[in-house]
Amino acid sequence: MGELRHRSGETLKASFRVLRDQPGIGIGLSVVVLMLLAGFFLPLPYSPTRPDPLNVLQPPSSLHWFGTDSNGFDVFSRTIASAARDLPLALIGTLLSALVGVPLGLLASTKGPWSERIMRGLDVFQSFPLVVLAIAIVTLMGNRLENVIIAILIVNVPRFMRLVRSEALSLRESRFIEAARAVGATPLRVMRKHMFPNVIGVVLSQTSLAAAQAIGIIAALSFLGVGVSPPNPSWGLMIQTGVRSITSGDWWVIVFPGMAVLIAVAAFNLVADGLQMRQENER
Amino acid sequence: MPLLTVEGLTKSFPRTGRGTVHAVNDVSLEIDRGETLALIGESGSGKSTIGRLILRLIEPDAGTIKIDGTDLLTLSNSELRAMRAKMQVVFQEPYESLNPKMRVGDIVAEPLEIHEPSLSRADLRDRVRATLEEVGLNADQAERLPRGLSGGQQQRVGIARALITRPALVVLDEPTSSLDLSVQAQILEILHDLQETHGLSYLYISHDLSTVSYLAHRVAVLYLGQIREQGPLEAVVQNPQDPYTQALLAAFLDSDVSVSPSRLRMLSGEIPDPTQLPEGCFLYGRCPLRMDKCRSDPSVLRVLGSKHYGRCIRAPLNDDDWNIVADSNRTVGDRPG
Secondary structure (H helix, E strand, O other), X not given: OXXXXXXXXXXXXXXXXXXXXXXXXXXXXXXXXXXXXXXXXOOOOOOOOOOOOOOOOXXXXXXXXXXXXXXXXXXXXXXXXXXXXXXXXXHHHHHHHHHHHHHHHHHHOOOOHHHHHHHHHHHHHHOOOHHXXXXXXXXXXXXXXXXXXXXXXXXXXXXXXXXXHHHHHHHHOOHHHHHHHHOOOOHHHXXXXXXXXXXXXXXXXXXXXXXXXXXXXXXXXXXXXOOOOOOOOOHHHHHHHHHHHHXXXXXXXXXXXXXXXXXXXXXXXXXXXXXXXXXXXXX | OOOEEEEEEEEEEEOXXXXXXXXXXXXXXXXXXXXXXXXXXXXXXXXXXXXXXXXXXXXOOEEEEEEOOEEHHHOOHHHHHHHOOOEEEEOOOOOOOOOOOOOHHHHHHHHHHHHOOOOOHHHHHHHHHHHHHXXXXXXXXXXXXXXXXXXXXXXXXXHHHHHOOOOOEEEEEOOOOOOOHHXXXXXXXXXXXXXXXXXXEEEEEEOOHHHHHHHOOEEEEEEOOEEEEEEEXXXXXXXXXXXXXXXXXXXXXXXXXXXXXXXXXXXXXXXXXXXXXXXXXXXXXXXXXXXXXXXXXXXXXXXXXXXXXXXXXXXXXXXXXXXXXXXXXXXXXXXXX
């Protein structure tokens, strides 16, 4: 028990050291957490789902901080409220992709006829532009929120599989894996105790990279009218509304949700960069 | 009955596009309890492959491997895994052979977790500590990561991992070749002491004759995946009966090996391509003593003395033979006798 406590203390210390050496990880994570907290808990001045038809296309003012759009929605309230929808969607989609892709990638790294078959199947699949494929599939399957997650899976699972497979293939040749087999570890134990801890680092950085992309995919999908449907708030949806107004010079409708997407993507990329740097320093 | 009996071990690897590499060719050997057999040979002679074949880390094409009378090649995967408690390995690269994400204590504990799963946490920790101390490590180094240790300490961890299940046979695959000289000596001493205390049998794979003469009881000389000569350390080193052994010893003249200088002749040419094995005696193309018979007669190990075997059909080679051949072969650039 004492040893356990001692160890968790050490882990904590190690995490602090990582955060000090790679401040990007901490900054990026805090930004994401702040956006999530704001999205869920910040009291909003106006309802993000009920428009005010009398106040259409108001420029930013003390009443409407980010102005209003052509339907009379308050841009500030909608930009904040979107974080509570777009970010969780992106995170869930990415985590599910990792959860499916990592074991499949490990499996595809084993010797055997059908690991080769999985990879060739993946080649065929990936020869399509995946984002386009995802949009096409979601459009065909219908306009539901779960389908947005499926789109993220379609784009990201193959990437996780390839990444984990190539890492695992080079690990499999390494001496310590041979040593583990030599002491009598079962294939499952080799995977769990020796392969997994050595691929988790790259998986984590790929996860935050994928999350950044998922934000983009969600925005693209709702921009095209797939996924989040109005009047529910989503950055992509807001940008789409803003496109119609920008020709008349009403810039605020598109700029604020656009900035939100930018900040979210940048935050995830910061985390990914930091994690990757840490990986490289360890080698 | 010897602890390890290997018979007719053969392994070849396909080389993409260009035939098959005949890495190990019909190797037979035995190791008694508490005995060290050294496998020596140049790099590429198949030494490490033999070590891995004996541990069934790679599958042989043909042959039998018996430990304590159990034929390893007939075992199922789970039976083989259970057997691994009795046969262990220490690799050449100390750092690469340790999982960089695992603490030293966990690395050393792993074999016990696998083979004695009923052990309590406290017993496990005690065994790990005792084993670490036995190889000259500090018990509180168990908390470190391999990265934080020196090369010599890392190799001690490798040895501790190999020893904790009290194996009967340990394959030592050039365990000291990547270490500094002073550290080498310490590691060899530990290996020697551990053998004395636990009656371990070693298959000691090396190309360094000075370490071989410290650790080995018997020596097998490998050339092109084939044993050229095998026998007690003194017999092979003082009285080598194969031109290849003699040439190999010549390369170690400056070490502490003492052989009559008239026996040390260099071979001509390079090791042949292992995709095309020579006919008859493998050494024919390079041997200063060759005769037509060497090509036509089958190349087999013959008894040369007490437990001393060799392939050269001209054995016993005595100094006079050598001088005659040396005189007739002497050309410009030959080393003066």
